[in-house]
Amino acid sequence: MAKFEMDTEFVRKLAQILHETQLGEIELADGARRIRVARPAITVAPAAAMVAAAAHPPAAAATPASAGNDAAKHPGAVTSPIVGTAYLAPEPGKPNFVAVGDKVTAGQTLLIIEAMKTFNPIKAPKAGTVMRILVENAQPVEYGEPLMIVE
Numbered sequence: 001m002a003k004f005e006m007d008t009e010f011v012r013k014l015a016q017i018l019h020e021t022q023l024g025e026i027e028l029a030d031g032a033r034r035i036r037v038a039r040p041a042i043t044v045a046p047a048a049a050m051v052a053a054a055a056h057p058p059a060a061a062a063t064p065a066s067a068g069n070d071a072a073k074h075p076g077a078v079t080s081p082i083v084g085t086a087y088l089a090p091e092p093g094k095p096n097f098v099a100v101g102d103k104v105t106a107g108q109t110l111l112i113i114e115a116m117k118t119f120n121p122i123k124a125p126k127a128g129t130v131m132r133i134l135v136e137n138a139q140p141v142e143y144g145e146p147l148m149i150v151e
Helices: 008-021 046-055 065-072
Strands: 025-030 033-038 077-079 084-087 109-115 118-123 128-133 139-141 146-150
Touching: 008 025, 008 033, 065 077, 065 146, 084 118, 109 146
Parallel strands: none
Antiparallel strands: 025 033, 077 146, 084 109, 084 139, 109 118, 128 146
């Protein structure tokens, strides 16, 4: 059996891609060799999160995703880097990460998106004020869909 040589620089590059894209994990295969790089996941039971969504209606100031394409073109739009389910709170029964009018700092978690049982934090790209929340708790989201407006 041939010895498996680890290219640590390649692993570092994969980790950097995870950081830049806010993905939860990357897995590559080359013949019999496989490599998987993953970030720690926030563990929330999806079924419990769905119950919490029903128990906590969206804030009155939140605007549903019907804002559509106009919001996607806004310079302060925070868009989804992945397809999944958006959750506004870290776990059922806890307060939302942010509300309309909240001041946020660059890198602050705004919400999480669950994709394939991995919870990915979506962070503020810049400091500012949350002007609009364009998704509801436990709402499915698409890649590139506007989630919030931070000005």
